[in-house]
Amino acid sequence: MSSSTSSALVLAAAVLLALTLAQHGSLAATVGPRVVVVGAGMSGISAAKRLSDAGITDLLILEATDHIGGRMHKKNFAGINVEVGANWVEGVNGGKMNPIWPIVNSTLKLRNFRSDFDYLAQNVYKEDGGLYDEDYVQKRIDRADGVEELGEKLSGTLHASGRDDMSILAMQRLNDHQPNGPATPVDMVVDYYKFDYEFAEPPRVTSLQNVVPLSTFSHFGDDVYFVADQRGYEAVVYYLAGQFLKTDRSGKIVDPRLQLNKVVREISYSPGGVTVKTEDNSVYRADYVMVSASLGVLQSALIQFKPQLPAWKVTAIYQFDMAVYTKIFLKFPKKFWPEGKGREFFLYASSRRGYYGVWQEFEKQYPGANVLLVTVTDEESRRIEQQSDNQTKAEIMQVLRKMFPGKDVPDATDILVPRWWSDRFYKGTFSNWPIGVNRYEYDQLRAPVGRVYFTGEHTSEHYNGYVHGAYLSGIDSAEILINCAQKKMCKYHVQGKYD
Secondary structure (H helix, E strand, O other): OOHHHHHHHHHHHHHHHHHHHHHHHHHHHOOOOOEEEEOOEHHHHHHHHHHHHOOOOOEEEEOOOOOOEOOOOEEEEOOEEEEOOOOEEEEEOOOOOOOHHHHHHHHOOOOEEEOOOOOHHHOEEOOOOOEOOHHHHHHHHHHHHHHHHHHHHHHOOOOOOOOOOOEHHHHHHHOOOOOOOOOOHHHHHHHHHHHHHHHOOOOOOEEHHHHOOOHHHHHHOOEEEEEOOOOOOOHHHHHHHOOOOOEOOOOOEOOOOEEOOOOEEEEEEEOOEEEEEEOOOOEEEEOEEEEOOOHHHHOOOOOEEEOOOOHHHHHHHHHOEEEOEEEEEEEOOOOOOOOOOOOOEEEEOOOOOOOOOEEEEOOOOOOOOOEEEEEEEHHHHHHHHOOOHHHHHHHHHHHHHHHOOOOOOOOOOEEEOOOOOOOOOOOOOEEEOEOOOOHHHHHHHHOOEOOEEEOOHHHOOOOOOOHHHHHHHHHHHHHHHHHHHHHOOOOOOOOOOOO
């Protein structure tokens, strides 16, 4: 063979190799779809992890704030880290395992404490001071519990479509439990503790069918555990993120696929892909987008969809409620409240329903901190968010001095008032199922629109409003996307409302 022929063959082989490498390089660059995840809360991180586990690793997570975790977020208050958002693992020690519990209790070993509400009858304070008689309060609690049991039986007879659904208040009236609703201060605060303290909205707007019985407790158990670890409950989200995002030796996430302070303002979608624009004028193109923004954000104008979402989707979004649950922490120079077994939770029976009604002291959780927590919801939350912290502190001090008239009650030295409703990145704390909304609307809320997918605690059929609901919804929504991207099963079936 001549040298010229040999050179030609070598050149041809080189060209062929170059072409082959180029083709493979091109293939390597497009292996799997590119997915933008909007939001790095529990559901967004859970969805991204499931996508990554399935081999979809070309991910970009855009988070509006400067941290991950979303509504699982700690803040330093008077020298200790407290949770301004989610605080409990709810639903433990039952027939099924709550998926959050082993992460909290075994893997991360976060400090947690079982909450014992069995002694509430001993701890209900009169509006003008002092405690109500325990036997009297216990009878009112027993009556409320009995009516709820009757409501559970009624709920089981209602059509699955939700067409026969009613409010919890309507059920109470049917069972002659205060025909006009709970009216005495004790009945009102017991009712508030049973329902508003759990769902952040009153019984008159809350669906009987979807919350009585409550799937979280009937599936996972009745116990709840308060997380009081200085690493924060958000450590669960960081743990999940660290399983698929690069971290440094200290455990800090350094993966470029997570971008903080990226406020998504526009999502354009077509059969060919999606384009995501952020407030800093950055533009990201992808094959799919997974939106894990809260229901409150979806109901606001923060994110514009182009074209507009179809009417069925918008209707589903607006049919659900975004509730507001506000945990107000107060620091005092000394303790003036009772401590010891059975004293952790106490109620203030105001003639104004929901007015600084549910209290918690932290003898075990934060020893020596002299901190109290009072929880408000709904209209009181919105009212308080619009006034100064000093005004709120003055109102609370007036209540505490009424509750403990014989005590030296000093002014609080510090107060922490979260403002979830005013925050444009959340617009509330968690979703609540209103009357008549059932599986059909839930399926629509979760259903993708073209290449736009949706996740979040509000898309969890059985566990909306809970941390485990956010976690499981991320997995469920990711599976829908995986079915389309990898198995070409892109049709999402929404069963008819009355089927």
